[in-house]
Amino acid sequence: MSPQPRRYQGRTAIERTAERRERLFExxxxxxxxxxxxxxTMTAICAEAQLTERYFYESFSSRDDLLTQLVQRIADEIRRAVLAALEAPAGTPNDRARAAIAAFVQVLTSDPRKGRATIIESAGAxxxxxxxxxxxxEFAQLTVEGSHELYGDRALPSPHDQLTALMFVGGLAELITAWLGGEIDATPEHIVDAATAQFTSTAHR
Known part of the structure; x- marks a missing residue:
């Protein structure tokens, strides 16, 4: 029989490490x-998590390593939500496009910290x-693939699909940036409406 992992306060060392990692992410x-x-700073993150630097270096090599992984985690969450919406079989292509855009916006606005971290603060350095x-x-490429899946032969050909997708994603990011900064009098639903109108009118012939 293989030895059982040692437990401290009911948790294994691997479980405790994972918990500390999540505390640092939060x-x-x-x-x-x-x-x-x-x-x-790394020191501020450790203080917020109530952990010492020793435990920081247990999971991350530097502050930038942690923040890059944090932004990637949020991006992965967005990607999963968008793909799930695109893969839903019901509805017209425009309905599915709206659902995918709403999924994108929802992740970044339901918890504004995620929007700021991913779109605003990550542009700093x-x-x-x-x-x-x-x-x-990468999200522009996802938009290209989504437009071809939704509209088939009607989708824009290359390179027009790539250029349009990059403008769309950049514009959507700017809308969310303005919303997060309180610069526009709009709701997330208004953003979804505007982005859907833009995408559905430009992503196909």
Whole structure:
């Protein structure tokens, strides 16, 4: 029989490490996802998580490593939500497009910290700025694939589909940025309406 993992307070070492990692992610989101979050330090994150630097380095190599992984986690959450909406069989292509756009907007506005971290604060400095640009292009490619899935032969051909998708994703990011900053008198639903009208009128011939 293989030895059972040792437990402390009912949890294994692996479980305790995972819990500390999640506490650091949550602390990073709380600090990085607020105005001025780009200046968040490793020390501040550790204090927020009530953990020592020893436990920080247990999971991350640096502050930028943690913040990059945090932004990637949020991007992965968005991608899963968008793909689930696109893959729903019911509804017209425009209905499915709206559902996918709503899924994108919902992740970034239902918890505004996620929107700020992913779109605003990540633009502040390297290497997060480069990672943000990479993610925008990945979502533009997802938009291209979605437009071809939704509209088939009616979808724009290359390179027009790629150019239009990049403008669409960039414009949607700017709308959400303005909403997060209180610069526009609009609701997330208004953003979804505007983005859906833009996408459905430009993503196909």
């Amino acid at each position: 602390a990073a989101l709380a600090l990085f996802g607020r105005p001025g979050g780009e200046g968040t 390297e290497p997060l700025r480069t990672h943000r640009r990479t993610l925008l292009r």
